[in-house]
Amino acid sequence: MTPGVGVVVATRDRRASLARTLERLTGLPERPEILVVDNGSTDGTAAMVRERFPYIRVLRLPRNRGALARTHGVRHARAPYVAFCDDDSWWAPGSLTRAAALMRDHPRLGLLAGAALIGDDERPDPMNAALAASPLGRAPDLPGTSVLGFLCCAAVVRREAYLQAGGFHPVLFFGGEESLLAYDLAARGWGVVHRPDVVAHHHPEPLHRAGRDVRWRRNELLTCWLRRPLPRVLGHTVQAAAEARHDGAVRRALYEALARLPVVVAHRRRLPATVEADIRLLEKAGGHGPHG
Numbered sequence: 510m511t512p513g514v515g516v517v518v519a520t521r522d523r524r525a526s527l528a529r530t531l532e533r534l535t536g537l538p539e540r541p542e543i544l545v546v547d548n549g550s551t552d553g554t555a556a557m558v559r560e561r562f563p564y565i566r567v568l569r570l571p572r573n574r575g576a577l578a579r580t581h582g583v584r585h586a587r588a589p590y591v592a593f594c595d596d597d598s599w600w601a602p603g604s605l606t607r608a609a610a611l612m613r614d615h616p617r618l619g620l621l622a623g624a625a626l627i628g629d630d631e632r633p634d635p636m637n638a639a640l641a642a643s644p645l646g647r648a649p650d651l652p653g654t655s656v657l658g659f660l661c662c663a664a665v666v667r668r669e670a671y672l673q674a675g676g677f678h679p680v681l682f683f684g685g686e687e688s689l690l691a692y693d694l695a696a697r698g699w700g701v702v703h704r705p706d707v708v709a710h711h712h713p714e715p716l717h718r719a720g721r722d723v724r725w726r727r728n729e730l731l732t733c734w735l736r737r738p739l740p741r742v743l744g745h746t747v748q749a750a751a752e753a754r755h756d757g758a759v760r761r762a763l764y765e766a767l768a769r770l771p772v773v774v775a776h777r778r779r780l781p782a783t784v785e786a787d788i789r790l791l792e793k794a795g796g797h798g799p800h801g
Contacts, residue, residue: 513589514609514665515542517582520596521573522552526714531562533599533710539606542588544568546578575682579661583676589668594709598625598662601708608665608707611652618651619670619699620691622659623707634711636660636797640703644794645787653702657691657787658797663709670699680731680772684724688797689732695784726762734766734773736780737788 516534520527527545534543543565547555549572558567568581583591590612592605608621625634636658645655664687674693677686691701726749733745753760780788791797 513613514539514592514605515544515586515588515590516592516594516600516605517544517546517579517586518594518596519546519548519576519578519582520550520554521548522550522554523596524550524552524554524557526712527554527596528557528561529712530594530596530599531558531565534594535562535565537600537605538602541592541605542586544582544586546570546582548575548578549573575679576661576677576686577679580671580676583666583668583671586668590665591668591671592665593661595662595711597713598709598711601626601710604707604709605665608704611704611707612665612667615650615652615700617698617700618702619667619674619694619697620659620701621653621665621707622656622701622703623663623665623709624703624705625660625663625709625711627711627713629712631710634660634663637705639795639797641705642794643703643797644790647702648700651700651702653704655787656701656703656797657688657695657784657791659687659691659701659703660709660711661687662711663707665707667699670694670697673697674699678735678776680735680769680776681728682724684721685728685732689728689735692732692736692780692784692788695787696780722758723762723765726759727765730762730766731769731773734770735777738779738785 545558545567547569549570555567555569590609612618624637627634640656643654643656647654678689694701734742749763753763
């Protein structure tokens, strides 16, 4: 067993896919601690895990809490380092050992953004190249290129850093929620880096999930409103309003974001100037792609 590393899997109503993921995870040579957070499933997910994988802890939530399920899992994890999985992803053998060693050897490392390979043919996720091309450089005390985005199913966090940053923000639910967490970690001095030798396998469903584009655009706006300077907030909002005139998805995203404005006002907090400068550098260079 690799000491100090655990896996949190958030799931909802995907019992068959989750079973495949757990078979892969339990077969890893690292034998990590595994926690399944059941996000209000109604398909017997928790019962399946208890029957087929009785040694895996299941944390049941009474309703779908979105990305907050991961925070629930991290709070209950015993390991100091936690790798995330979706219910359609798993880690390559040896990657968790490598991630744990990097965390131990680099005490400022708060989040490690690995590489994701998609499907049976192991196609590189486009996010891999975007992260590798980050213009933020490499800090001397960190083991990789600095980034401000990541794929959650290919991320390993230091439990202390994650909880200190507050985890995933409750207003975002799901859809591009990673960027805000990366910002908040960096704002507290934690390093966020990309390591292509830490690998996750992702087997997403081929069907387009309803409302996905709306959620991504809504959360892009909310992330800006929560952390960016007012001129940037105004610029992003005006741009969204202009696009909403002829794009129904953007119009819905804007409405959904506006409905959350009271929460945004209560939770708004400006980032340090150094982090804002890094975000602008990423924007100028094209960012980390559609995920971050």
